[in-house]
Amino acid sequence: MTAATPARSRRQHAIGVGRTRVPLRPFYTGILVLLYLPIGVLFVFSLNAGTTLAFPLQGLTLDWYASVLGNTAMLNAARNSLTVGVGSATLATLLGSMVALAVLRFRFPGRSALLALAGMPLVVPFVVLGVAFFLLFVALDVPRSLLTLGIGHTVIATPYATLIVLSRLGGLDPALEDAAMDLGATYPTALRRVVLPLMAPTLLSAWLTCFIVSFDEIALAIFLVGGDPTFPVFLYGQLRFAQRLPALIAMAVLLMIGTVALTLFAMRLRARDAAEAGRP
Amino acid sequence: MDRDVGAGAGRVAGLPPGRTGPNWMLGRRGTLPFLAGPPLVWLALFFVVPLAMIAAFSLREGSGAIGPSDPWVPSGDHYAEVLGTPAFMRLLGISALMAVGIAGLATVLAYPVAYFLTFRAGSRAPLYLTLLLIPFAVSYLLRVMAWKLMLGPEGGINSLLAGLGLTDEPIQLLLYSRPAVIITLVYVWIPFAALPIYAAMQRIDRHHLEAAADLGAGPWARFWRVTVPLSVPGALATFFMVFVPTVGEYITPALVGGTDGIMYGNIILGFFTRSANWPLGSAMAMVMLTLTLVLVAAALRLVSRRGALG
Numbered sequence: 001m002t003a004a005t006p007a008r009s010r011r012q013h014a015i016g017v018g019r020t021r022v023p024l025r026p027f028y029t030g031i032l033v034l035l036y037l038p039i040g041v042l043f044v045f046s047l048n049a050g051t052t053l054a055f056p057l058q059g060l061t062l063d064w065y066a067s068v069l070g071n072t073a074m075l076n077a078a079r080n081s082l083t084v085g086v087g088s089a090t091l092a093t094l095l096g097s098m099v100a101l102a103v104l105r106f107r108f109p110g111r112s113a114l115l116a117l118a119g120m121p122l123v124v125p126f127v128v129l130g131v132a133f134f135l136l137f138v139a140l141d142v143p144r145s146l147l148t149l150g151i152g153h154t155v156i157a158t159p160y161a162t163l164i165v166l167s168r169l170g171g172l173d174p175a176l177e178d179a180a181m182d183l184g185a186t187y188p189t190a191l192r193r194v195v196l197p198l199m200a201p202t203l204l205s206a207w208l209t210c211f212i213v214s215f216d217e218i219a220l221a222i223f224l225v226g227g228d229p230t231f232p233v234f235l236y237g238q239l240r241f242a243q244r245l246p247a248l249i250a251m252a253v254l255l256m257i258g259t260v261a262l263t264l265f266a267m268r269l270r271a272r273d274a275a276e277a278g279r280p
Numbered sequence: 281m282d283r284d285v286g287a288g289a290g291r292v293a294g295l296p297p298g299r300t301g302p303n304w305m306l307g308r309r310g311t312l313p314f315l316a317g318p319p320l321v322w323l324a325l326f327f328v329v330p331l332a333m334i335a336a337f338s339l340r341e342g343s344g345a346i347g348p349s350d351p352w353v354p355s356g357d358h359y360a361e362v363l364g365t366p367a368f369m370r371l372l373g374i375s376a377l378m379a380v381g382i383a384g385l386a387t388v389l390a391y392p393v394a395y396f397l398t399f400r401a402g403s404r405a406p407l408y409l410t411l412l413l414i415p416f417a418v419s420y421l422l423r424v425m426a427w428k429l430m431l432g433p434e435g436g437i438n439s440l441l442a443g444l445g446l447t448d449e450p451i452q453l454l455l456y457s458r459p460a461v462i463i464t465l466v467y468v469w470i471p472f473a474a475l476p477i478y479a480a481m482q483r484i485d486r487h488h489l490e491a492a493a494d495l496g497a498g499p500w501a502r503f504w505r506v507t508v509p510l511s512v513p514g515a516l517a518t519f520f521m522v523f524v525p526t527v528g529e530y531i532t533p534a535l536v537g538g539t540d541g542i543m544y545g546n547i548i549l550g551f552f553t554r555s556a557n558w559p560l561g562s563a564m565a566m567v568m569l570t571l572t573l574v575l576v577a578a579a580l581r582l583v584s585r586r587g588a589l590g
Binding site for chain 2 (some may be wrong): 022024025028034035036038045095096098102106108110120125127129132134138139140152155158177187191218219222223231232236249252256260264271
């Protein structure tokens with residue numbers, strides 16, 4: 001890594017000799033300001049003592065954050081999101097890894113069909129999938145619940161897990177599995193003892209991505225969740241009560257801190273993983 | 281090279297039978313059903329069958345909510361109604377155009393950002409990428425609400441315009457309109473939109489750019505003739521990753537679009553909630569699904585043909 005850096009920057013410098021004069025850095029900065037400004041304004045209102053979302057502020061307070069702790073309906077909704085996210089991310093990562101292994105390590109009829117099927121949920125609008133699941137569970141006479149939502153979220157998260165595992169497994173030499181098998185391991189043992197440890201960071205990163213996909217999902221959730229809402233569905237139902245907005249924003253800010261931490265963690269994992277994969 | 285040739289390699293002479301397991305488990309080939317089977321069954325049950333359910337419901341007689349025991353009588357009436365109602369078709373066209381516009385705007389705005397991250401940011405690129413992605417981790421609903429505040433009569437945009445002396449009274453039309461939906465959704469998607477383009481640009485071999493420079497290509501020629509063609513697949517991926525969720529969007533239109541800004545997805549949702557008409561709603565969903573799949577297939581074809589030529 002350290003040896004490669006000076007050579008690379010020298011090369012970039014060589015390209016940079018005849019650069020265009022497009023002001024890309026100001027453009028990037030402008031986009032960042034546009035991205036952060038509206039969220040920042042919202043965040044300020046979560047610290048505002050008044051309930052109306054207008055300037056001037058009525059004084060600073062942390063009451064909204066304190067009120068979150070006593071709001072059982074809100075906490076329950078957040079816990080539901082957590083449950084659905086953990087369940088669907090785990091199942092989606094498992095299914096995605098199976099698809100990736102089957103497609104990369106085997107030649108069989110229907111191989112490209114399996115890959116296409118695992119990627120297909122990405123190209124179906126959520127409103128269509130929502131209707132599809134709604135009708136399926138009506139026909140099966142299954143009441144809608146966190147379980148039915150978890151099934152739906154597993155389906156939409158599977159393409160992400162498949163793509164992430166595929167990209168890393170493609171760089172893993174199959175000879176490692178052959179070597180393990182030459183030493184007497186069965187193929188499942190080789191997967192468990194050789195491939196799994198090497199893939200662990202990738203699997204965790206895939207899991208986190210699936211979790212985040214599920215955790216903030218609402219378009220499918222509205223069709224699939226029953227009377228016990230996840231946090232986005234709960235938030236959506238409360239939005240019409242303007243005076244509750246500051247407390248909702250406070251809760252969303254708290255959840256955001258968790259999501260951002262998870263996102264950063266997943267990115268770090270993948271960056272480190274990619275750096276290791278690039279090493280000879 | 282066929283990996284399955286070594287299927288029996290797991291059996292090594294001298295190992296006790298107990299350690300190698302039953303014969304069918306030994307090789308890779310025996311593992312395949314356990315790897316491909318569960319995802320296949322899962323996706324068949326919970327992806328293919330549900331989509332087939334919409335098709336079945338769209339082709340049945342009757343209207344309203346339908347129970348599991350109601351008889352299935354075939355009918356094409358609902359498609360005739362969807363395709364024959366100008367208001368539905370107009371809204372579908374508008375929704376598709378809005379999705380094209382939103383996906384296009386998000387791609388065009390994200391492209392220079394991805395270019396900056398790849399070619400100009402240097403060693404700080406990971407930090408800049410992180411800063412870009414943090415807003416994407418903020419709850420989608422909250423980001424929509426943030427723009428509802430910005431666009432409202434006392435919101436940021438109107439305050440700014442009044443402060444600059446450009447307007448005497450707040451522009452009411454900013455909120456609850458199609459432009460409000462477009463602005464909000466472009467805002468929601470920009471951080472994510474940069475990712476596929478960035479990934480495609482990172483894969484560009486710098487030697488191609490050096491070679492172009494050696495052959496006398498200036499910076500703009502290198503950009504148009506090397507960077508752009510090699511990043512088109514990433515840009516198309518971005519476009520469709522935004523287009524697909526946007527064409528079926530119904531949350532943002534309900535929050536910032538008002539009655540004038542609703543999209544096709546709102547009508548579909550309506551047939552499954554307030555004015556229950558499941559077969560008609562199913563036919564509308566099938567029409568949208570067909571439109572989306574045709575567009576995606578056309579784009580994939582375009583990319584693979586370009587790839588074959590280039």
